Amino acid sequence: MTTASFDVLPLDALLAPGRPLVLSSETDAALVLPAAEASTTALAFVVRHSSGLVGVALPGDRCDTLELPPMRPSFRRGPGWCVAVDAATGVSTGISAADRAETIRRLGCRDTRPADLHRPGHVLPYATHPRGIRGRLAIPEAAVELCRLTGLPAAAAFAALVSPSDPRRMAAPDESAAFAAAHGLPVLGIAAVLQPTASC
Template sequence: MTSLAAHPVDAALSALATGRPMVLSAADAALILPAAKVSTTALAFVVRHSSGLVSVALPGDRCDALELPPMCPSFRAGDGPAWCVAVDAATGVTTGISAADRAETIRRLADPATVPQDLHRPGHVLPCATHPQGILGRLAIPEAAVDLCLRAGHSAAAVFAGLVSPSDPRRMATPRESVAFAAEHGLPVLDLSDAVRNCQANQRIPRSG
């Protein structure tokens, strides 16, 4: 177990339920936020401590409904992340790159009422289509992030961004560094393998929308 919390899954779900970030640790670590409840302040924190590339994991059928085409058709068929064309909100933003603008776009992606015309393409937020069976179908951060957000009471939409090493900005954070970072900032941290085991124990498969 990589977390110092007695119940790391509960701590992660509690943070996500109130819109606070958590750290999901794998070979590389990522900061996770619920897309439906993302605030400008929380997103600015994520941007500051990540590579700056902010992504939103969504079920594949929701990406299709929003007319978010894959960057390359083969992405959906492979084992890697199924990146879609980046988007901005069509209204309520300026350049699209600020934390405030990206938070607005992210909330639009999480809103079930959003339709394709509510988004401009290309933009500054990168959607990622998840496996239909979620983390039980593909062991990866996007799928785990969506599952955790669902279990925290939100829609199936999760912000994720790779955590940069606090000691060396030229590389991503190691699992050990991610635990130290989480402790420094008072964030819960959960190992990807623990998220999978908990999901299997609860027999939870992420659903659409």
């Protein structure tokens, strides 16, 4: 599989506003957006080519600040899904691409407070590993690290990519590069995110 590297594409090209990035691991691939810059058009594209379940990866301490409880109460200090949310204002049913984009931007805004979110909702926050990508090399942690490295809030929307050739299954890693090329999107392996991280 051919993927971009930080030597080939600068970070601002990888995370261009309004355009998803294909982020792949050895076992899966996902469409990723900086949460702070999620647009309705970009989210509609993500939903169309994914499972439709859109998460927002956030550091665990940010989930605590926003009072986002874990979906499984017995689980607290590791990576895992939190209770789904909607933006408290500016949305209708919460499920449309426009509504979910609004909620995702709220999760990506540094000024958002707990009262700005209703629970439950239609967007699933995901608390990343306490040590981030250094503690767990996975798509949510890598997506948050990419946002951090570009100076954006540490929050990234992500959704698992569906196979372009067989919509009954999720995309295999070797399909992600072809999908990205077909749609003019950058593609990056999560291991490459460790390169600039190691030098920070």
